[in-house]
Amino acid sequence: xxxxxxxxxxxxxxxxxxxxxxxxxxxxxxxxxxxxxxxxxxxxxxxxxxxxxxxxxxxxxxxxxxxxxxxxxxxxxxxxxxxxxxxxxxxxxxxxxxxxxxxxxxxxxxxxxxxxxxxxxxxxxxxxxxxxxxxxxxxxxxxxxxxxxxxxxxxxxxxxxxxxxxxxxxxxxxxxxxxxxxxxxxxxxxxxxxxxxxxxxxxxxxxx
Numbered sequence: 001x002x003x004x005x006x007x008x009x010x011x012x013x014x015x016x017x018x019x020x021x022x023x024x025x026x027x028x029x030x031x032x033x034x035x036x037x038x039x040x041x042x043x044x045x046x047x048x049x050x051x052x053x054x055x056x057x058x059x060x061x062x063x064x065x066x067x068x069x070x071x072x073x074x075x076x077x078x079x080x081x082x083x084x085x086x087x088x089x090x091x092x093x094x095x096x097x098x099x100x101x102x103x104x105x106x107x108x109x110x111x112x113x114x115x116x117x118x119x120x121x122x123x124x125x126x127x128x129x130x131x132x133x134x135x136x137x138x139x140x141x142x143x144x145x146x147x148x149x150x151x152x153x154x155x156x157x158x159x160x161x162x163x164x165x166x167x168x169x170x171x172x173x174x175x176x177x178x179x180x181x182x183x184x185x186x187x188x189x190x191x192x193x194x195x196x197x198x199x200x201x202x203x204x205x206x207x208x
Contacts, residue, residue, distance in 0.1 A: 001076070004030040004083035008037070009056075009091050011048050019046050025059055030083050051098050053152055056162045060152040067157065082156060085164045092164060097151040098143075109133060109161070135159045 008026040013019075023043040023136035029035055041059050063082075070079040085092075089101045092108060099106050102123050104114040112130035114123040137143060138160045154160065180190075189194030196204070 002079040002081055004081050006083050006086055008086045009095050011091065012087055021045065021047060023055070024047055025056070029096070048094060052094060053150065056095065057152045060155055064155055066097070082158050082163070085158075087164070095151060095153060096160065096164060097149045098147050105143070107133075108164070111143070111146075120136075133161050135161050135162055 009019050009023070011023045013021055024039055025041040027040055028037040028038045040060045043055055066080050067082070070077055085095065087095060093100050093106070096108070098108070101108070104123070105111070106114065107125060110130040110132050112125045112127045112185050114125050116123050133143065139154060141147065184190030184194055185196045186201065
């Protein structure tokens, strides 16, 4: 029997008034969603871990061994496979040891080059047909303007492009598009014409 493992890496502040953060490594079994995610490692300190190798290597080394040998539970042999890594955008850049998502060559999927606007202070990516990144070129360090160093994830039998860029509803919708829209409608940060009136805000809140 083979079970699939989802891996999550993310950071969270302990209190709003401190710089101390937790960075847990969590896993869950895809075939058994009723089983709660379990913790395999936790970093505690100021900000995120400074060294991805020091942070992730103990877990990766044990995972490589489990993928190779499997695990025996009550006489049953279980084989493991990695389904995907689920991280928010900053954490994806961190665990892959690449530049930030809003850097000039920060796109995780393709080789588009960003263009920075001094007027709006934003990075845009006007090229829509840039070549896609590949696992082979990532591992051979061909993306020198994209990568920041080595990552222990390269020891795993995964596609460094397809198996880490995973969209999830929490970050794409609840904390992504909808958060931006609701903030814009409430404060007028997108455009003043889109700002809700007091009546509209009350009507929206009354539906919850």
